[in-house]
Amino acid sequence: MNQEIKNLSKIYNLDVVNIFYEKNEDIEKIIFALDNVDLFLTKKIYVIKDLIFFEKSINKKDEFLTEQLINAIEKTEHIVIFNNSNILKEKDIYQNFFTKKLISQMNMKIKMLNSLNENELINFVIDKVKENGGSINFVNASLLISKTANNLSLINTEIEKLLNFEKNIQTETINSLVETINIDDPFGFVNSIESNDFAIIWQKYYEKLVLGTPISMLIAQLSQHLILCHQIYAYYSINKSLDQLANDLKINIFRVKKVNQSLKKMGIKKVKHLLIALANLDHNIKNGLIDEQKGFEHFLIKYFV
Structure with a gap:
């Protein structure tokens, strides 16, 4: 990325200014920089590093500030480059009103650099x-x-x-x-729920987080796991076996038996509480009422510590 920026600087003969995002107060600095051109009308290349709005949902309280940033980007005479080290693929860009505005309405060009060997x-x-x-x-x-x-x-x-x-x-x-990260187990996090052990669950969650697995995917996997727990309980209630459930739902019996272990450790009461809490969390995230990472981590701590 640094070489790409240097090339642009040479092509347009412009100075490069790096602005690092660490907290929301930094957005005001970005807006001020984009709004200002010196007396000699000197354009610059502003590189905005790790702006969080490309990676997660936007809280209600941040919407006004985000709209001000969009307006500043639309009106600026400077060249603006966003450089997010956590985004390795285009699909990793979070879909919110900020990114949709930049990509669809302002024709922002997206360039994903090839992975390093x-x-x-x-x-x-x-x-x-x-x-x-x-x-x-x-x-x-x-x-x-x-x-x-x-x-x-x-x-x-x-x-x-x-x-x-x-x-x-x-x-x-x-x-x-340094923990060794295992990338060969896509269901490592949801399988850790079977342990009902916070330390194990948190370790697997952290592995998925640093590998860039979307929180929404973890929520979906956990939700499916809990729904299957509830279905197993329902079959037990009418004296049906795990084999019958596996056959009816076309699910591998090995998976059904593993999920059954979760049900035994957690109990149906906790499973029901988790399903309700997870549905509420998903609703609040999709409506921008809560930060998805903080919300999901609070959920894990509340129900598994």
């Missing part, structure tokens, strides 16, 4: 650590990317954590502080 990722890690006053050798950089499933967003997070522990990053530190 292993050598490029290793060099990225070495350069990133060096930029932040640390050092890491080739072997340890390779170890780090292998443990983080080549996920650039997670790599950045882990580098920051490792540098806070030591500046010269060693093998032992990586093995101690």
